[in-house]
Amino acid sequence: xxxxxxxxxxxxxxxxxxxxxxxxxxxxxxxxxxxxxxxxxxxxxxxxxxxxxxxxxxxxxxxxxxxxxxxxxxxxxxxxxxxxxxxxxxxxxxxxxxxxxxxxxxxxxxxxxxxxxxxxxxxxxxxxxxxxxxxxxxxxxxxxxxxxxxxxxxxxxxxxxxxxxxxxxxxxxxxxxxxxxxxxxxxxxxxxxxxxxxxxxxxxxxxxxxxx
Numbered sequence: 001x002x003x004x005x006x007x008x009x010x011x012x013x014x015x016x017x018x019x020x021x022x023x024x025x026x027x028x029x030x031x032x033x034x035x036x037x038x039x040x041x042x043x044x045x046x047x048x049x050x051x052x053x054x055x056x057x058x059x060x061x062x063x064x065x066x067x068x069x070x071x072x073x074x075x076x077x078x079x080x081x082x083x084x085x086x087x088x089x090x091x092x093x094x095x096x097x098x099x100x101x102x103x104x105x106x107x108x109x110x111x112x113x114x115x116x117x118x119x120x121x122x123x124x125x126x127x128x129x130x131x132x133x134x135x136x137x138x139x140x141x142x143x144x145x146x147x148x149x150x151x152x153x154x155x156x157x158x159x160x161x162x163x164x165x166x167x168x169x170x171x172x173x174x175x176x177x178x179x180x181x182x183x184x185x186x187x188x189x190x191x192x193x194x195x196x197x198x199x200x201x202x203x204x205x206x207x208x209x210x211x212x
Contacts, residue, residue: 055133057193061186062138071188075142078184082145084157087114091161094168103168109212110164117160117206121153121199133192141188152191155182155199156206163207 080086091111098104130150132140158178165174182200185191 054192054194058133058186058189059135061183061193062135062189065187071141074184074187078142078154078181078188081154081158081181084114084118084153084161087157087161087165090169091165094165106168107165109210110161110168113164113207113210114157114161116210117157117203118153120206121151121156121202124151124202125149125153130195132190135189138189140190142190144190149191150195151199151202152182152185152195153199154185154191155196156203158182158203159200160203160207163204164210 088111091107091114095104095107095111098107125146125148128150129148132144132147132149155178158181159175162171162174162178178200182196185196186193
């Protein structure tokens with residue numbers, strides 16, 4: 001049996017978020033059980049069921065709603081999020097075009113949040129070292145910059161950006177774009193759903209904890 005945080009989305013800061021995603025990936029990828037942490041109430045779940053659900057959701061995303069035009073559109077959109085390029089560009093443009101010093105400072109903070117989220121995501125990836133999904137007969141629909149999967153950098157940086165820029169641009173548009181990036185990764189077959197969920201939690205926690 002394994003255990004998972006019952007309140008994973010409520011991580012209060014970046015340190016708690018890292019602990020949360022490590023517990024989650026241990027439950028997904030290792031046998032036995034994960035010890036209870038002080039910061040999170042845990043509930044017991046069968047590891048095999050969790051892994052099976054993760055893979056079943058991935059298969060659903062990878063095999064449903066796949067006309068060629070949609071695959072091309074989702075792939076093109078997803079590539080704009082590589083290395084958080086679109087989010088860094090948005091913040092830099094906002095800072096450059098803002099005539100108000102306070103707004104310019106908030107845009108610049110957002111750029112730092114996104115860059116920090118990208119760096120911290122990579123640190124977690126090389127620590128966890130979860131491999132990207134491999135589905136027989138269903139190759140990935142887009143290239144990736146590494147073979148490491150957990151957590152999703154697209155989800156981490158997108159939700160960090162949506163939170164950081166939320167008082168500077170329409171929140172519905174920011175979170176809509178972030179959600180589209182996150183959902184696109186399993187659709188393209190390059191991330192498990194748990195990768196993007198953990199990335200969304202991590203990115204939000206980093207943006208919330210970042211100094212103002």
